[in-house]
Protein backbone atom coordinates (compact mmCIF):
# COMPACT_ATOMS: atom_id res chain seq x y z
CA UNK A 1 0.00 0.00 0.00
CA UNK A 2 1.33 3.41 -0.80
CA UNK A 3 2.03 5.94 1.97
CA UNK A 4 -0.78 8.30 0.90
CA UNK A 5 -4.16 7.97 2.51
CA UNK A 6 -6.61 5.87 0.57
CA UNK A 7 -9.64 7.89 -0.54
CA UNK A 8 -12.81 6.17 0.60
CA UNK A 9 -15.33 8.33 -1.26
CA UNK A 10 -16.92 7.09 -4.42
CA UNK A 11 -16.65 9.80 -7.06
CA UNK A 12 -18.61 10.37 -10.26
CA UNK A 13 -18.41 12.72 -13.23
CA UNK A 14 -19.39 13.06 -16.84
CA UNK A 15 -16.16 12.22 -18.67
CA UNK A 16 -17.21 13.26 -22.16
CA UNK A 17 -17.39 16.83 -23.45
CA UNK A 18 -20.65 18.68 -22.77
CA UNK A 19 -23.22 19.11 -25.53
CA UNK A 20 -24.97 16.86 -27.99
CA UNK A 21 -22.81 13.94 -29.09
CA UNK A 22 -23.24 10.41 -30.37
CA UNK A 23 -22.26 8.87 -27.07
CA UNK A 24 -21.62 10.30 -23.60
CA UNK A 25 -19.60 8.65 -20.86
CA UNK A 26 -20.16 8.78 -17.11
CA UNK A 27 -17.35 7.59 -14.92
CA UNK A 28 -17.54 6.38 -11.32
CA UNK A 29 -14.65 5.28 -9.10
CA UNK A 30 -14.50 3.98 -5.54
CA UNK A 31 -15.64 1.27 -3.17
CA UNK A 32 -19.40 1.73 -3.81
CA UNK A 33 -19.05 0.85 -7.50
CA UNK A 34 -20.12 -2.82 -7.13
CA UNK A 35 -23.26 -1.71 -5.27
CA UNK A 36 -24.09 0.99 -7.81
CA UNK A 37 -23.46 -1.35 -10.73
CA UNK A 38 -25.69 -4.02 -9.18
CA UNK A 39 -28.46 -1.47 -8.66
CA UNK A 40 -28.32 -0.22 -12.23
CA UNK A 41 -27.95 -3.59 -13.93
CA UNK A 42 -30.19 -5.61 -11.62
CA UNK A 43 -27.40 -8.14 -11.12
CA UNK A 44 -23.65 -8.23 -10.63
CA UNK A 45 -21.85 -7.24 -13.84
CA UNK A 46 -19.18 -9.42 -15.39
CA UNK A 47 -15.74 -7.82 -14.98
CA UNK A 48 -14.62 -5.75 -17.97
CA UNK A 49 -17.65 -6.80 -20.00
CA UNK A 50 -19.93 -4.39 -21.85
CA UNK A 51 -23.50 -5.00 -20.67
CA UNK A 52 -26.34 -3.49 -22.67
CA UNK A 53 -28.82 -2.19 -20.11
CA UNK A 54 -31.71 0.19 -19.43
CA UNK A 55 -30.60 2.72 -16.79
CA UNK A 56 -33.50 3.69 -14.53
CA UNK A 57 -34.09 6.29 -11.82
CA UNK A 58 -35.11 5.54 -8.22
CA UNK A 59 -38.79 5.23 -9.23
CA UNK A 60 -38.02 2.80 -12.01
CA UNK A 61 -38.50 5.40 -14.79
CA UNK A 62 -36.25 4.82 -17.79
CA UNK A 63 -33.37 7.33 -18.15
CA UNK A 64 -31.42 5.91 -21.07
CA UNK A 65 -30.42 2.75 -22.85
CA UNK A 66 -26.68 2.29 -22.72
CA UNK A 67 -23.63 0.21 -21.94
CA UNK A 68 -22.34 -0.56 -18.47
CA UNK A 69 -18.78 -1.66 -17.77
CA UNK A 70 -17.24 -2.64 -14.45
CA UNK A 71 -13.45 -2.61 -14.05
CA UNK A 72 -12.87 -4.29 -10.67
CA UNK A 73 -10.04 -2.93 -8.49
CA UNK A 74 -7.13 -2.85 -8.90
CA UNK A 75 -7.13 -3.41 -12.69
CA UNK A 76 -8.67 -0.07 -13.65
CA UNK A 77 -7.62 3.43 -14.62
CA UNK A 78 -7.71 4.66 -10.99
CA UNK A 79 -6.72 1.38 -9.36
CA UNK A 80 -10.10 1.39 -7.58
CA UNK A 81 -13.37 -0.17 -8.70
CA UNK A 82 -14.39 1.78 -11.78
CA UNK A 83 -17.81 1.87 -13.39
CA UNK A 84 -18.46 3.32 -16.80
CA UNK A 85 -21.90 4.16 -18.09
CA UNK A 86 -21.97 4.92 -21.80
CA UNK A 87 -25.23 6.55 -22.76
CA UNK A 88 -26.48 8.82 -25.48
CA UNK A 89 -24.52 12.05 -25.59
CA UNK A 90 -27.16 14.40 -24.21
CA UNK A 91 -26.56 16.75 -21.31
CA UNK A 92 -30.08 16.05 -19.97
CA UNK A 93 -29.69 12.27 -19.99
CA UNK A 94 -26.15 12.33 -18.59
CA UNK A 95 -27.17 14.71 -15.81
CA UNK A 96 -30.06 12.43 -14.86
CA UNK A 97 -27.69 9.48 -14.84
CA UNK A 98 -25.20 11.40 -12.72
CA UNK A 99 -27.97 12.29 -10.24
CA UNK A 100 -28.97 8.63 -10.04
CA UNK A 101 -25.39 7.54 -9.36
CA UNK A 102 -25.12 10.18 -6.63
CA UNK A 103 -28.38 8.97 -5.07
CA UNK A 104 -26.75 5.56 -4.91
CA UNK A 105 -23.92 7.02 -2.82
CA UNK A 106 -21.37 8.66 -5.10
CA UNK A 107 -20.36 12.33 -4.89
CA UNK A 108 -19.30 14.66 -7.69
CA UNK A 109 -15.61 14.37 -8.58
CA UNK A 110 -13.30 17.36 -8.45
CA UNK A 111 -11.27 18.23 -11.55
CA UNK A 112 -8.51 15.69 -12.09
CA UNK A 113 -9.64 13.52 -9.21
CA UNK A 114 -9.69 10.27 -11.20
CA UNK A 115 -6.13 10.80 -12.37
CA UNK A 116 -5.11 11.95 -8.88
CA UNK A 117 -6.35 8.62 -7.55
CA UNK A 118 -4.47 6.80 -10.32
CA UNK A 119 -1.35 8.65 -9.10
CA UNK A 120 -2.01 7.95 -5.42
CA UNK A 121 -2.56 4.27 -6.22
CA UNK A 122 0.70 4.05 -8.14
CA UNK A 123 -0.82 3.58 -11.61
CA UNK A 124 0.98 6.65 -12.93
CA UNK A 125 3.74 8.82 -11.57
CA UNK A 126 3.34 12.59 -11.42
CA UNK A 127 5.00 13.36 -14.77
CA UNK A 128 2.81 10.73 -16.43
CA UNK A 129 -0.32 12.14 -14.80
CA UNK A 130 0.58 15.64 -16.03
CA UNK A 131 1.08 14.20 -19.50
CA UNK A 132 -2.51 12.89 -19.43
CA UNK A 133 -3.73 16.49 -19.13
CA UNK A 134 -1.22 17.67 -21.73
CA UNK A 135 -2.37 14.98 -24.14
CA UNK A 136 -5.97 16.13 -23.79
CA UNK A 137 -4.95 19.77 -24.25
CA UNK A 138 -2.50 19.19 -27.13
CA UNK A 139 -2.94 21.65 -29.98
CA UNK A 140 -0.61 20.04 -32.48
CA UNK A 141 0.18 16.57 -33.77
CA UNK A 142 3.75 16.73 -32.57
CA UNK A 143 2.61 17.95 -29.15
CA UNK A 144 0.13 15.09 -28.84
CA UNK A 145 2.74 12.51 -29.86
CA UNK A 146 5.19 13.89 -27.32
CA UNK A 147 2.57 13.93 -24.54
CA UNK A 148 1.63 10.34 -25.34
CA UNK A 149 5.25 9.30 -24.93
CA UNK A 150 5.48 11.05 -21.57
CA UNK A 151 2.21 9.44 -20.49
CA UNK A 152 3.73 6.08 -21.42
CA UNK A 153 6.63 6.87 -19.11
CA UNK A 154 9.46 7.74 -21.51
CA UNK A 155 10.40 10.92 -19.62
CA UNK A 156 9.90 9.29 -16.20
CA UNK A 157 12.21 6.42 -17.11
CA UNK A 158 14.94 8.85 -18.07
CA UNK A 159 14.47 10.67 -14.77
CA UNK A 160 14.52 7.41 -12.81
CA UNK A 161 17.72 6.22 -14.48
CA UNK A 162 19.38 9.47 -13.52
CA UNK A 163 17.97 9.21 -10.01
CA UNK A 164 19.47 5.74 -9.55
CA UNK A 165 22.89 6.94 -10.72
CA UNK A 166 22.65 9.92 -8.39
CA UNK A 167 21.75 7.72 -5.44
CA UNK A 168 24.65 5.37 -6.19
CA UNK A 169 27.06 8.31 -6.18
CA UNK A 170 25.61 9.65 -2.95
CA UNK A 171 26.14 6.28 -1.30
CA UNK A 172 29.74 6.36 -2.44
CA UNK A 173 30.42 9.84 -1.11
CA UNK A 174 28.54 9.39 2.15
CA UNK A 175 30.51 6.21 2.79
CA UNK A 176 33.69 8.22 2.42
CA UNK A 177 32.45 10.78 4.92
CA UNK A 178 31.74 8.02 7.41
CA UNK A 179 35.42 7.11 7.45
CA UNK A 180 37.06 10.45 8.15
CA UNK A 181 40.57 9.06 8.39
CA UNK A 182 40.26 7.79 4.81
CA UNK A 183 37.98 10.52 3.49
CA UNK A 184 40.55 12.42 1.47
CA UNK A 185 41.70 9.26 -0.31
CA UNK A 186 38.17 8.19 -1.00
CA UNK A 187 37.14 11.52 -2.42
CA UNK A 188 40.30 11.75 -4.50
CA UNK A 189 39.29 8.50 -6.19
CA UNK A 190 39.00 9.36 -9.89
CA UNK A 191 36.03 7.01 -10.12
CA UNK A 192 33.95 9.46 -8.07
CA UNK A 193 34.87 12.39 -10.28
CA UNK A 194 34.14 10.28 -13.35
CA UNK A 195 30.73 9.25 -12.03
CA UNK A 196 29.85 12.83 -11.25
CA UNK A 197 31.00 13.97 -14.68
CA UNK A 198 28.91 11.38 -16.49
CA UNK A 199 25.94 12.31 -14.30
CA UNK A 200 26.32 15.95 -15.28
CA UNK A 201 26.57 15.03 -18.96
CA UNK A 202 23.44 12.86 -18.75
CA UNK A 203 21.60 15.64 -16.95
CA UNK A 204 22.61 18.23 -19.55
CA UNK A 205 21.22 15.96 -22.28
CA UNK A 206 17.98 15.35 -20.44
CA UNK A 207 17.58 19.08 -19.75
CA UNK A 208 17.96 19.86 -23.47
CA UNK A 209 15.36 17.24 -24.36
CA UNK A 210 13.00 18.50 -21.65
CA UNK A 211 13.36 22.05 -23.00
CA UNK A 212 12.40 20.75 -26.41
CA UNK A 213 9.54 18.83 -24.80
CA UNK A 214 8.34 22.02 -23.15
CA UNK A 215 8.28 23.80 -26.49
CA UNK A 216 6.42 20.92 -28.11
CA UNK A 217 3.92 21.03 -25.28
CA UNK A 218 3.42 24.77 -24.81
CA UNK A 219 4.33 25.91 -28.31
CA UNK A 220 7.43 27.99 -29.05
CA UNK A 221 6.78 31.52 -27.78
CA UNK A 222 7.85 33.89 -30.51
CA UNK A 223 7.79 37.66 -29.91
CA UNK A 224 7.64 39.59 -33.16
CA UNK A 225 9.29 42.96 -32.56
CA UNK A 226 10.57 45.91 -34.57
CA UNK A 227 9.90 49.49 -35.57
CA UNK A 228 6.49 50.73 -36.60
CA UNK A 229 5.66 49.78 -40.18
CA UNK A 230 8.42 47.17 -40.45
CA UNK A 231 5.81 44.58 -41.44
CA UNK A 232 5.27 42.74 -38.17
CA UNK A 233 1.50 42.41 -38.47
CA UNK A 234 1.79 41.33 -42.10
CA UNK A 235 4.25 38.66 -41.02
CA UNK A 236 1.95 37.39 -38.27
CA UNK A 237 -0.83 37.10 -40.82
CA UNK A 238 1.43 35.31 -43.28
CA UNK A 239 2.45 32.78 -40.63
CA UNK A 240 -1.06 32.39 -39.29
CA UNK A 241 -2.44 32.10 -42.80
CA UNK A 242 -5.26 34.49 -42.04
CA UNK A 243 -5.96 38.19 -41.70
CA UNK A 244 -5.71 38.15 -37.93
CA UNK A 245 -3.85 41.39 -37.28
CA UNK A 246 -4.88 44.81 -38.53
CA UNK A 247 -2.44 45.81 -41.28
CA UNK A 248 -2.27 49.45 -42.35
CA UNK A 249 0.29 51.79 -43.83
CA UNK A 250 0.01 54.10 -40.81
CA UNK A 251 2.93 53.67 -38.43
CA UNK A 252 1.94 52.52 -34.97
CA UNK A 253 -1.16 50.53 -35.90
CA UNK A 254 -0.45 47.69 -33.53
CA UNK A 255 -0.81 49.06 -30.04
CA UNK A 256 -1.77 46.04 -28.09
CA UNK A 257 -0.22 42.61 -28.20
CA UNK A 258 -1.89 40.26 -30.65
CA UNK A 259 -1.51 36.59 -30.03
CA UNK A 260 -1.96 33.77 -32.45
CA UNK A 261 -1.47 30.02 -32.06
CA UNK A 262 -0.14 28.58 -35.27
CA UNK A 263 0.63 24.98 -36.18
CA UNK A 264 3.36 24.67 -38.82
CA UNK A 265 3.16 21.11 -40.13
CA UNK A 266 1.83 19.94 -36.79
CA UNK A 267 4.33 21.93 -34.68
CA UNK A 268 2.88 24.55 -32.33
CA UNK A 269 3.95 28.21 -32.23
CA UNK A 270 2.58 30.92 -29.95
CA UNK A 271 3.11 34.15 -31.85
CA UNK A 272 2.84 37.58 -30.24
CA UNK A 273 2.75 40.61 -32.49
CA UNK A 274 3.86 43.60 -30.46
CA UNK A 275 3.62 47.32 -30.85
CA UNK A 276 6.27 49.01 -32.94
CA UNK A 277 9.13 49.68 -30.56
CA UNK A 278 10.23 53.28 -30.44
CA UNK A 279 10.32 56.00 -27.85
CA UNK A 280 7.08 57.83 -28.02
CA UNK A 281 5.17 60.56 -26.25
CA UNK A 282 1.81 59.00 -26.94
CA UNK A 283 0.41 57.52 -23.72
CA UNK A 284 -1.28 54.54 -25.39
CA UNK A 285 1.74 53.74 -27.51
CA UNK A 286 4.04 53.91 -24.52
CA UNK A 287 1.90 51.27 -22.83
CA UNK A 288 2.15 49.15 -25.98
CA UNK A 289 5.90 49.45 -26.01
CA UNK A 290 6.01 48.44 -22.35
CA UNK A 291 4.01 45.33 -23.14
CA UNK A 292 6.28 44.49 -26.04
CA UNK A 293 9.23 44.53 -23.66
CA UNK A 294 7.33 42.25 -21.30
CA UNK A 295 6.64 39.94 -24.22
CA UNK A 296 10.34 39.76 -25.03
CA UNK A 297 11.20 38.93 -21.46
CA UNK A 298 9.23 35.68 -21.58
CA UNK A 299 9.87 34.69 -25.19
CA UNK A 300 11.65 31.55 -26.35
CA UNK A 301 12.56 33.37 -29.54
CA UNK A 302 12.55 36.97 -30.74
CA UNK A 303 11.85 37.73 -34.35
CA UNK A 304 13.08 41.21 -35.15
CA UNK A 305 11.50 42.62 -38.28
CA UNK A 306 13.52 45.44 -39.77
CA UNK A 307 15.24 46.78 -42.89
CA UNK A 308 18.89 47.06 -43.85
CA UNK A 309 19.11 50.65 -42.78
CA UNK A 310 17.97 50.15 -39.19
CA UNK A 311 19.09 46.57 -38.53
CA UNK A 312 22.21 47.40 -36.50
CA UNK A 313 20.44 49.88 -34.22
CA UNK A 314 17.43 47.60 -33.71
CA UNK A 315 19.57 44.71 -32.43
CA UNK A 316 19.56 46.44 -29.04
CA UNK A 317 16.03 45.07 -28.58
CA UNK A 318 17.51 41.62 -28.06
CA UNK A 319 18.84 42.93 -24.76
CA UNK A 320 15.41 42.37 -23.20
CA UNK A 321 15.50 38.64 -23.96
CA UNK A 322 16.10 35.96 -21.33
CA UNK A 323 19.35 34.02 -21.57
CA UNK A 324 19.21 31.24 -24.09
CA UNK A 325 16.40 32.72 -26.18
CA UNK A 326 16.77 32.41 -29.93
CA UNK A 327 17.42 35.56 -31.92
CA UNK A 328 16.25 36.00 -35.47
CA UNK A 329 16.48 39.10 -37.64
CA UNK A 330 14.16 39.31 -40.60
CA UNK A 331 15.27 41.95 -43.12
CA UNK A 332 11.90 42.59 -44.73
CA UNK A 333 10.70 44.22 -47.96
CA UNK A 334 13.51 42.92 -50.17
CA UNK A 335 11.01 43.22 -53.03
CA UNK A 336 11.48 46.99 -52.90
CA UNK A 337 15.21 46.59 -53.51
CA UNK A 338 14.69 43.75 -56.01
CA UNK A 339 16.96 41.62 -53.81
CA UNK A 340 16.95 37.82 -53.52
CA UNK A 341 16.12 36.00 -50.27
CA UNK A 342 19.08 34.61 -48.34
CA UNK A 343 20.02 33.37 -44.91
CA UNK A 344 23.08 33.51 -42.69
CA UNK A 345 24.11 32.99 -39.08
CA UNK A 346 26.36 35.57 -37.43
CA UNK A 347 27.24 35.83 -33.72
CA UNK A 348 24.49 33.43 -32.75
CA UNK A 349 21.87 35.45 -34.61
CA UNK A 350 20.08 34.09 -37.63
CA UNK A 351 19.63 36.67 -40.40
CA UNK A 352 16.98 36.13 -43.04
CA UNK A 353 16.24 38.37 -46.00
CA UNK A 354 12.65 38.10 -47.11
CA UNK A 355 9.54 39.81 -48.37
CA UNK A 356 6.38 39.27 -46.44
CA UNK A 357 4.53 40.80 -49.35
CA UNK A 358 5.74 38.38 -52.05
CA UNK A 359 6.45 35.48 -49.69
CA UNK A 360 10.06 35.22 -50.83
CA UNK A 361 12.25 33.83 -48.06
CA UNK A 362 9.35 32.94 -45.76
CA UNK A 363 9.75 29.18 -46.22
CA UNK A 364 13.25 29.42 -44.75
CA UNK A 365 11.78 31.26 -41.78
CA UNK A 366 9.03 28.68 -41.32
CA UNK A 367 11.56 25.85 -41.46
CA UNK A 368 13.79 27.52 -38.89
CA UNK A 369 10.87 28.20 -36.51
CA UNK A 370 9.75 24.60 -36.82
CA UNK A 371 13.20 23.36 -35.85
CA UNK A 372 13.27 25.69 -32.85
CA UNK A 373 9.81 24.55 -31.83
CA UNK A 374 10.97 20.96 -31.49
CA UNK A 375 10.51 19.46 -34.96
CA UNK A 376 12.87 16.64 -35.75
CA UNK A 377 12.97 15.42 -32.16
CA UNK A 378 12.15 12.13 -33.84
CA UNK A 379 10.66 9.07 -32.21
CA UNK A 380 12.27 9.74 -28.83
CA UNK A 381 10.70 13.13 -28.18
CA UNK A 382 8.63 13.50 -25.02
CA UNK A 383 6.61 16.38 -23.59
CA UNK A 384 7.61 18.30 -20.49
CA UNK A 385 6.29 21.14 -18.37
CA UNK A 386 8.01 24.29 -17.15
CA UNK A 387 8.01 22.80 -13.65
CA UNK A 388 10.10 19.88 -14.93
CA UNK A 389 12.58 22.10 -16.74
CA UNK A 390 13.00 24.25 -13.61
CA UNK A 391 13.59 21.14 -11.51
CA UNK A 392 16.23 19.87 -13.96
CA UNK A 393 17.93 23.27 -13.89
CA UNK A 394 18.02 23.09 -10.10
CA UNK A 395 19.54 19.60 -10.34
CA UNK A 396 22.17 20.93 -12.76
CA UNK A 397 23.10 23.74 -10.36
CA UNK A 398 23.40 21.39 -7.39
CA UNK A 399 25.59 19.02 -9.40
CA UNK A 400 27.76 21.96 -10.49
CA UNK A 401 28.18 23.07 -6.89
CA UNK A 402 28.81 19.50 -5.78
CA UNK A 403 31.50 19.00 -8.41
CA UNK A 404 33.10 22.25 -7.39
CA UNK A 405 33.09 21.28 -3.72
CA UNK A 406 34.80 18.01 -4.54
CA UNK A 407 37.36 19.30 -7.00
CA UNK A 408 38.35 22.49 -5.24
CA UNK A 409 38.37 21.55 -1.59
CA UNK A 410 37.54 17.85 -1.33
CA UNK A 411 34.65 19.02 0.81
CA UNK A 412 32.79 15.74 1.11
CA UNK A 413 30.05 17.04 3.41
CA UNK A 414 29.26 19.91 1.06
CA UNK A 415 29.24 17.69 -2.00
CA UNK A 416 26.99 15.19 -0.26
CA UNK A 417 24.53 17.93 0.68
CA UNK A 418 24.40 19.23 -2.89
CA UNK A 419 23.75 15.72 -4.16
CA UNK A 420 21.01 15.26 -1.58
CA UNK A 421 19.32 18.41 -2.83
CA UNK A 422 19.82 17.35 -6.44
CA UNK A 423 18.09 14.06 -5.65
CA UNK A 424 15.22 15.92 -4.05
CA UNK A 425 14.75 18.21 -7.07
CA UNK A 426 14.85 15.25 -9.45
CA UNK A 427 12.35 13.33 -7.33
CA UNK A 428 9.88 16.20 -7.56
CA UNK A 429 9.45 15.55 -11.28
CA UNK A 430 8.00 12.07 -10.92
CA UNK A 431 6.48 12.81 -7.53
CA UNK A 432 8.69 10.82 -5.16
CA UNK A 433 8.78 14.08 -3.21
CA UNK A 434 5.67 16.23 -3.36
CA UNK A 435 3.67 18.60 -1.25
CA UNK A 436 -0.11 18.66 -1.06
CA UNK A 437 0.01 22.17 -2.51
CA UNK A 438 1.84 20.96 -5.57
CA UNK A 439 -0.57 18.08 -6.09
CA UNK A 440 -3.53 20.41 -5.59
CA UNK A 441 -2.18 22.83 -8.19
CA UNK A 442 -1.45 20.10 -10.69
CA UNK A 443 -4.67 18.12 -10.48
CA UNK A 444 -6.83 21.18 -9.94
CA UNK A 445 -6.03 22.34 -13.45
CA UNK A 446 -7.35 19.15 -15.05
CA UNK A 447 -10.83 18.98 -16.53
CA UNK A 448 -13.67 17.37 -14.62
CA UNK A 449 -14.06 13.69 -15.36
CA UNK A 450 -10.34 13.13 -15.92
Ligand SMILES: Nc1nc2c(c(=O)[nH]1)N(C=O)[C@@H](CNc1ccc(C(=O)N[C@@H](CCC(=O)O)C(=O)O)cc1)CN2
Nearest residue numbers: 015025027071074075076077078079084086123132450
Ligand atom coordinates in the same frame (compact mmCIF):
# COMPACT_ATOMS: atom_id res chain seq x y z
N1 LIG B 1 -14.17 4.26 -22.44
C1 LIG B 1 -12.99 4.71 -22.04
N2 LIG B 1 -12.06 5.05 -22.93
C2 LIG B 1 -10.87 5.54 -22.52
C3 LIG B 1 -10.56 5.68 -21.16
C4 LIG B 1 -11.56 5.30 -20.22
O1 LIG B 1 -11.37 5.41 -19.01
N3 LIG B 1 -12.74 4.83 -20.70
N4 LIG B 1 -9.31 6.18 -20.79
C5 LIG B 1 -9.08 6.80 -19.58
O2 LIG B 1 -8.22 7.62 -19.40
C6 LIG B 1 -8.21 6.15 -21.74
C7 LIG B 1 -7.61 4.78 -21.75
N5 LIG B 1 -6.85 4.59 -20.56
C8 LIG B 1 -6.99 3.55 -19.69
C9 LIG B 1 -5.92 3.23 -18.89
C10 LIG B 1 -5.96 2.14 -18.08
C11 LIG B 1 -7.10 1.35 -18.03
C12 LIG B 1 -7.14 0.13 -17.20
O3 LIG B 1 -8.16 -0.53 -17.07
N6 LIG B 1 -5.99 -0.29 -16.64
C13 LIG B 1 -5.86 -1.49 -15.87
C14 LIG B 1 -5.82 -2.72 -16.75
C15 LIG B 1 -4.73 -2.70 -17.76
C16 LIG B 1 -4.79 -3.85 -18.75
O4 LIG B 1 -5.82 -4.50 -18.93
O5 LIG B 1 -3.73 -4.09 -19.35
C17 LIG B 1 -4.63 -1.43 -14.99
O6 LIG B 1 -3.83 -0.50 -15.18
O7 LIG B 1 -4.51 -2.27 -14.12
C18 LIG B 1 -8.21 1.70 -18.80
C19 LIG B 1 -8.15 2.80 -19.63
C20 LIG B 1 -8.71 6.55 -23.08
N7 LIG B 1 -9.94 5.86 -23.44
Ligand SMILES: Nc1nc2c(ncn2[C@@H]2O[C@H](COP(=O)(O)OP(=O)(O)OP(=O)(O)O)[C@@H](O)[C@H]2O)c(=O)[nH]1
Nearest residue numbers: 229230231232233234252253254276333355356357
Ligand atom coordinates in the same frame (compact mmCIF):
# COMPACT_ATOMS: atom_id res chain seq x y z
N1 LIG C 1 6.77 46.31 -50.30
C1 LIG C 1 6.55 45.65 -49.18
N2 LIG C 1 5.69 46.16 -48.27
C2 LIG C 1 5.46 45.47 -47.14
C3 LIG C 1 6.13 44.22 -46.88
N3 LIG C 1 5.72 43.78 -45.69
C4 LIG C 1 4.83 44.69 -45.21
N4 LIG C 1 4.67 45.71 -46.09
C5 LIG C 1 3.82 46.91 -45.92
O1 LIG C 1 4.33 47.70 -44.87
C6 LIG C 1 3.26 48.37 -44.18
C7 LIG C 1 3.30 48.10 -42.70
O2 LIG C 1 3.01 46.76 -42.44
P1 LIG C 1 2.49 46.25 -41.05
O3 LIG C 1 2.48 44.77 -41.10
O4 LIG C 1 1.27 46.94 -40.62
O5 LIG C 1 3.67 46.77 -40.12
P2 LIG C 1 3.84 46.71 -38.55
O6 LIG C 1 5.27 46.50 -38.31
O7 LIG C 1 2.91 45.71 -37.97
O8 LIG C 1 3.44 48.16 -38.11
P3 LIG C 1 2.91 48.70 -36.69
O9 LIG C 1 1.59 48.04 -36.42
O10 LIG C 1 2.79 50.16 -36.94
O11 LIG C 1 3.93 48.37 -35.68
C8 LIG C 1 1.98 47.87 -44.84
O12 LIG C 1 1.57 48.79 -45.81
C9 LIG C 1 2.42 46.56 -45.50
O13 LIG C 1 1.62 46.23 -46.61
C10 LIG C 1 7.03 43.73 -47.87
O14 LIG C 1 7.64 42.67 -47.77
N5 LIG C 1 7.21 44.49 -48.99
